[in-house]
Amino acid sequence: MTPAFPQTETILASLGQAAFVWDIATDAISWTEQIGTVFPDIPVASLSSGTEFARLIEPERAIRSDALLQSPPLRGGDGTPYRIEYGVRTSTAAPVLWIEETGCWFVGPDGRPARAQGIVRINNERHARDEQLLKLSRHDPLTGELNRTHLIAALAETIEESARFRFACAFMLIGIDHLARINEAFGFDVADAVISEVAKRIRARLRAGDVLGRFSGNKFGLILKNCTVDDINVAAERFLASVRDEVVPTSSGPVSVTISIGAVSIPRYARTTDEAINRAQETLDAAKRRRVGSFSIWRPNVEREAQRRVNIRVTDQIVTALNERRIVVAFEPVVEARSRKSAFHECLVRMEQEDGRALLAPDIVPVAEKLGLIRLVDHRVLELVVAELAASPGVQLSLNISPDTTMDPVWWASIESLMRAHPTVAERLIVEITETVAIQDIDDLRGFVTRLKNFGSRIAIDDFGAGYTSFRNLRKLAVDIVKIDGAFVQNIARSSDDRAFVQTLIDLARRLEIKTVAEWVQDEESAALLRDWGCDYIQGRLIGLASAQRPWSVAPEQALPAAG
Template structure:
């Protein structure tokens, strides 16, 4: 079945294709808009540069046309008197000029655009004007002639129209006769300018000009009074539209662009064409603006076309990959269902064979590899789960049921026995002297023995029987239905089968045997705990008779109270370890010669639920029998080192149990704790009793040497209380010997004890070891020990075992 693609988080969904399309579109729009803007700015700048060149050229051309008019009139001024050379001789220069104008005046107007000719006498009087209807010369020009009559003067004067004047002084018969003033209209120059440039031009005057407002425009402001203008019907509306802008740029040459009707025009001022006269040039820039607009639109259209093509190409390119991604996403939920084969079959295929691999192919390959790996992990997990389920119910060494499964099965058997009122039997087996097998031949041989015992139990039991290994060398066999005779017969069969087991290793032969305790249910117990306790008691009763025996539980057995006490203490010890009811006490040990504190001995105490202090002699024997002693050893070492970490100058002596001699993990654990707490090994000494060391001589020697390699010291405690001898002392690599307190307590009154202590002290010193005396309870005993040369002493005279805070007070006294 197809699994839908779930979209978690946001409810809105947008395909990656459309996200990419939107992102690309925004990017291309931004790029195209930027390019179009840049192109438009560049075109506008280029147009402005071109127009600047055009404006400069037009200004030069207009000034050149005005100057050309002055130059033509300057040339004509000397020719006008000569035009009447064929006439009768004239009385004076004025008559000659008059004859010339009568004969050829029309030619001046037609050929050279001379509209007026005036003769001004040296006194400033105008004595001749041609044509006769021409107005008089402007007062401003006459004033200048009156000031300097013999100087050539040119002027551009505007009133109703703009005219160019040139006053040229002439000589007659060797003397100054007057000034010939030629006048022409500026309109012809403006028309020539229009013909040459295509631009319109209007003449205006500045504020300091000697001009009067145009009578044609009496209501116009000064900047809109144009005495001369080309094509006023078209030009005047444009100038009026620019009236506000022209007012601001009256004295500047800044160009003005404006739109009028359907066209665009540029107006710029040529200031001081002549003093007091400005010119306004109007250029039609509609074509250039249209070209810029067309180029910009073309750029935008080209960008839009490119955008559309890019989007289409992107959609075409991403269609296949995105479909593959969608297909890949749709099959990934199959991983959660462990449908690995279906997922592999439905993985999207790669692209065309001729195309190189891409990220989707890499992802697909990764998903395929992940699927294979998860399938392997799932298979391993299922196997591990099956193995864990099996291990949860079985003992991995013997393949028998473990204690947990045994309790579950036995509970059902017991309930059925009570319900249907039939009898069954529980046989509790404990191998005899199994510890010797491990100590002498190693744990591998011990494991082999346990496996052989399990095999024999399978052989002699029935399919309906329940067999289990409860831990260590303890086994249990339950006969769901059986009488006491059946139980005895089963015990005999088991004894015979186990006794047949023989193991040989390195010349050693191990015959197996077991002690069996039998209890009947439900007569002798209705709970598993009660039945197991009774069977345990019966098993110990069997051991009391010797190896390879069985014993049927009896309610009147005197050992039951002892067993109950042992079970109770086992629970107390377990709770003390779990709830932290153990605590350390510290007893000071001084250097006899100086009386200074040398180190302290760590002593263990237990607090019960009522807060009472319990001494080790009550719970240590039980802990040794139940196997809890190793956990106690670890607790003592761990907490002692933690205390030393908090007190830098503290030196401690730590007691070890007898089982520590056979603990192969003690040295590695000690090495780890030293590294953890960063304790110098020289600050630590370990003690073990003489009896424990002799009972496991080889292991004790190995442990002592291992601890000395770490840098720790080792002391032999209670020396002289057992069967130690000089030979044993030589074999044990101890650093200190602690004399048993029984020889110290009566030292002041018993001469034999003094002889024994002196002999031990001299012997130990002779071996290069130190002597420690315990149970020093009087000053007299301490002085005797000092006279004997004993190195260290401890006892109630020096200080009783107390918590560390009180021991520190004793230390500081």
């Protein structure tokens, strides 16, 4: 059994290696004497032939013979090199020895492999490193669960199996509620501890075969196999309770945590990974909107799908209108409450349709904001308003901007460039900001307002009274004009509550030296009340509706004082 290797056996023994010669024709394998050191628990009989040795190999028993056929033989007598790795185990209870085999095989007269020779050595450490690297590539380092890539791969496999074998399963997205608050209050280390603990609690309540993975920073994805709708509800409540009913211990003390869950049944309501993920995310968002710490399952909704088709159509219409320059402005007059002289005009967005009709701002702006197109619309309106001011030196115009636009550096760069190109425009421009923006982003908005006022423009708070902006914030922002929300103005002739509210706003604004505009003025009785209370300007149906035609043929009266 032992061939003569007089000059190498000592070296091989010191390295924990053994050499062999495999006579493929007879299937006999000869080893150097130190083979017992390499394979201490394997009987000699199991190493004496290629067939016997193959029975110990996993995962692929034919890996040694296959290696000899994977490359064509080299010309000459040097042999064809090969290198393979495999596991060897004497029984299912025994540990796996990972072997690295390096050798050459030689061709026989018939052109087929006739003999192989080489060296084997145990390589458990390298295999362990490879396994660790593989685990790191598949698993989230914080929780040890599958990462997003492999979670989605497992979801795709489950969807395919459920369709093929006709069984029901589910995909859940589990979101940790208010994780950003925990980050801010306690630090990222505490938030990481919360994420890790939530993963452990969910893992502890899974069945065999269920798959858990970290989907994103505060979300876990969960694949529940062989799961009916009733099972989904039971499982969701189990997960909710596991997190809700016991605080999470952290280095900064106990933290109370809740989770929200969105789920979709597969394959009934999701036949692709995109459908499963999108619908689970949709229901998770719905659960959080309804009540944090709750569960929602996706069900078809005719109205929702119809609205989405409308959104798609309107998106295309808005983008096309922008490209074709069919976004235009109409001008609504604002006049002095006492003299009824023209003060300025509010520019309202319109979208001209191909049939000649025009969509009004209430039909465009909410959809554009929802679909992320409002910045493009605002950019176009800004260009139109500045061009109009540049062409009409005696005109003053006001421009509405959306919440997102106030924080858009590109929009600011555009207005800055236009102001410098047209130096006389800024002092005749009023920028209207909705009240909800002012209260939510007061600090950032203050810088935005300051930069505009430095150019000479004025600032108006639109729809004042509809939100929660305080007069202290108005003073902090140094606004010039408050436009009182028309919902309070339109009924002042008939509603004592509205009269008291509007009169109080006007009085407080006057004390702060802020001009007031009453919107939605419908009749002369309301206009007279506003005038007597000291309201500065009015606009609405009584004064005139917005028109695409320029209402000035000569320079209007300059009712507002110059900026600055």
